[in-house]
Amino acid sequence: MVAETTVPISPRLSACTNFMLGNPRACALFLDVDGTLLELAPTPELVQVPDGLIPLLQRLHYSLDGAVAIVTGRILGDIDHILRPLRLAGSGIHGAELRIGPEFDIERVQARLPDDLLADMRALAASVPGIIVEPKGPGLAVHYRLAPGAEPLVLAALQTALDRHAGVFEILRGKKLFELVPSGLSKGTALAALAKLPAFRNRVPIMIGDDIGDEAAFSVAESMNGFALRVAGEHYGDDRADLAGPRAVVRWLEQLAHRLTVIEQIQPRH
Template structure:
């Protein structure tokens, strides 16, 4: 990871992953907000094929404890999907690009903050998957995702089809989220940023300094609000002008998170 912050002097680790020294002693004052796909986990051919390394589960569990519960996963995935991937670990989460929220890992209820897509529109959008058998359709209720990692040649046709449906329904409150080999259509007005803003109004996150890590276009909305929250943002896999620094790939993120638990870096 490289950093643009003057006060984030880096310390070398065995994995050559720098750690912002200004952050580590103050984990008890921070809220760690972590995207999943492409940030914590390596991308896979399909969403169901991602793999959670056992050591990552241990790291997240320990950081959740060190931050007194102020660690949340912020993802386009539904919270139910997040729980399945990380089982048996269960963490606070903002799911569905802000459509869902769980403040405490022990909470059974998940607050829904976005209305479902219109059924007729959803059916029309779902039919786009027939362009190719390599397109994977994911129905989240409040959004619809068309994954084309197995059929990259269909990207243009997918977006043209979505644009045509939107043109025929100009008053439908739809938003298109382009991602890494995925086109997601959701209800407008709810984003990862609105979810994070709501999250930071509640304990145990309230009053803490958010530290957000993300890799995709959909994470840009969260990058943009970090200054007003006195927070830090780091991008993964690409540079961004509005972040404090970046990691090259998810394995660097995992090593950095593990390094945050190093007792030599903890306050004495």
């Protein structure tokens, strides 16, 4: 199990908890991964999955009648690998990928990363130690966590490359990275699309995230009278956050799953 951690009780978190426990079959859970469920790592492949997280997500998927989705900037296939054997509905690459249910294939938008743009970013990475280029099908992430002084250089190179492809892609700032995503897509468009699916339709959305890219999904969730829970870290300070970090997120989800199980025993499904 995940080690004990203190969960700060913000008004949003308290209201969300009370609503979910009072209306478990009227809620849908949307989860970011890096920095939310998992602690950030120096490189994407070095993230560690906490003990008990995968069965916890399976329990929540059952308790909420399948209304649990991943909303990530990563490729969904990478998330499947990290959480194997668990597969959930979800969206990857900031809305550029969609999977409507665990048993379905991943659908991807048709936008393709131009060869010249990818070549330029790889040339930059080759010239500056610590820069990591992560192709994502129709998107791209350029990490500079291991080369923090390179932020202006990375941004300038991306902007120069994008000038040749005006209107096709957008630059999204993240935690020690910049991402290129197809224009018009975001985690907000992803949540809106997922919320229309049968397992999520007419449910109150609860979005949990930790970074700038999650803010579009927060806005959509709140516009649907749902909840936006912010996770403390490099983007949200303790004064703005509802949960103190990924350990606090997992602990809250553990408490929620336990109490939902008790409710299930008292009020069995018909």
